[in-house]
Amino acid sequence: MVSAAEQLASNINLSSIAQAEDLKKRIWFTLVALIVYRIGTYIPIPMIDPASLKDIFNQNVGGILGMFDMFAGGALGRMTIFALNIMPYISASIIMQLLTVISPQLEQLKKEGESGRKKINQYARYGTVILATVQGYGVAVGIENMTSQGVSAVTNPGLYFRFITVITLVSGTLFLMWLGEQVTQRGIGNGISLIIFTGIVSQLPAALSTTFELGRTGALSTIFIIFLLIMSVSVIAFMVFIERAQRRILIQYPKRQTGSGGRMAESSHLPLKINTSGVIPPIFASSLLLLPVTFVSFNSGSGPEWLNTLSIFLSRGHPVYLSLYIGLIVFFAFFYTAIVFNPKDTAENLKKYGGFVPGIRPGENTANYLDFVLTRLTVVGALYLSAVCLLPELLISKYSVPFYFGGTSLLIVVSVTMDTVTQIQSYLLAHQYEGLIKKSNLRSRRR
Numbered sequence: 001m002v003s004a005a006e007q008l009a010s011n012i013n014l015s016s017i018a019q020a021e022d023l024k025k026r027i028w029f030t031l032v033a034l035i036v037y038r039i040g041t042y043i044p045i046p047m048i049d050p051a052s053l054k055d056i057f058n059q060n061v062g063g064i065l066g067m068f069d070m071f072a073g074g075a076l077g078r079m080t081i082f083a084l085n086i087m088p089y090i091s092a093s094i095i096m097q098l099l100t101v102i103s104p105q106l107e108q109l110k111k112e113g114e115s116g117r118k119k120i121n122q123y124a125r126y127g128t129v130i131l132a133t134v135q136g137y138g139v140a141v142g143i144e145n146m147t148s149q150g151v152s153a154v155t156n157p158g159l160y161f162r163f164i165t166v167i168t169l170v171s172g173t174l175f176l177m178w179l180g181e182q183v184t185q186r187g188i189g190n191g192i193s194l195i196i197f198t199g200i201v202s203q204l205p206a207a208l209s210t211t212f213e214l215g216r217t218g219a220l221s222t223i224f225i226i227f228l229l230i231m232s233v234s235v236i237a238f239m240v241f242i243e244r245a246q247r248r249i250l251i252q253y254p255k256r257q258t259g260s261g262g263r264m265a266e267s268s269h270l271p272l273k274i275n276t277s278g279v280i281p282p283i284f285a286s287s288l289l290l291l292p293v294t295f296v297s298f299n300s301g302s303g304p305e306w307l308n309t310l311s312i313f314l315s316r317g318h319p320v321y322l323s324l325y326i327g328l329i330v331f332f333a334f335f336y337t338a339i340v341f342n343p344k345d346t347a348e349n350l351k352k353y354g355g356f357v358p359g360i361r362p363g364e365n366t367a368n369y370l371d372f373v374l375t376r377l378t379v380v381g382a383l384y385l386s387a388v389c390l391l392p393e394l395l396i397s398k399y400s401v402p403f404y405f406g407g408t409s410l411l412i413v414v415s416v417t418m419d420t421v422t423q424i425q426s427y428l429l430a431h432q433y434e435g436l437i438k439k440s441n442l443r444s445r446r447r
Contacts, residue, residue: 023188023427030187033179034198040082041075045168047156048079055148070409071286073199079143081172084135086195089177092127094284096120097339128177129170136169137162189420196283197416200409235388239414242384246271247377249370251355270346272374275381277336279415282389282408285328322393326386333382343370385411
């Protein structure tokens, strides 16, 4: 039988959104915030030669700089105030989560609830300033060393340029961090994820146009382009299926007295997603890799020989780069799953309310069983994430496909879209339930 919630969800349409005033305000706030972000990706840093910089990035469009530029929504290629995007904040958040597991003091803060979480977030903000400063200085030095046909990308290199660039990039990152938090609180969806999502989506039309242009000139065959489009749709359908897939563990509760004098046992399900960690592992892996790779890419031409060798190892499609990328994805898949789901706490809560898994003793045995199931699911989820993220790397390195088909970018787009739609449905369901309650109250008063 279809539940009442499912019936309400099936009735959700655009007219329902028009009637939900609070939801409309949240959607408009989110759209305005994202428009502000996109405008900022076109405000350039002072003393940059745009023509020379464009030539340099056109030569590196398929490399690490192209990947970094994709996450920045084209802001790095134009060297704008949002060139670093939100990546320093993500890197700082990763470091804080790792330290929370290692440091007893931070772990105690985490257990304090909302106040502890605010302190940890504050530490992450301080870390963002430090990382953005280091990355900003690295970008400034790297741009000074970049030339196109003998023309420098910087019109007036020197200490003043580096100072202005660092201040501008750090300020841009902090503004995006604040903007993302505002979207999360006052808008719809996760603000940080939506900023990354917007940057990726803004690049897709140009990437598709480049692909079709390569097909027109004969660089890519028509059959290969059709194959890519069909595979893209298939990968999206597969990703939606995996993201919605769950392993439901039956939970039973003690029998309770019914109105007729009988006793009835209650049961429910504990849903465990195959990909519990969501899109976090690819984002974390990309963020951590981009930090050292950016410095290596900027300074490999003028640096020592070992730096040039390291640049080759960390280039797109190289086995060392792919191994590090996949290894980080697998690590963060298990790490983040362990953070968001604690089998011991879940088993204790079930025991507290009288729930149990049929055939499993409550308490420690239940915790071990949940951990066993979750580990197997995480293995499948990590393999799924690795396969999806490995696909674009192979296509770019082997077939020079000019857009990031399937991998991290598409995973972010699909996951963020599903999460945002789910939040919108939740708001609409709450609005419809409020309407039903008001109607029932009016009827009871009339009687």
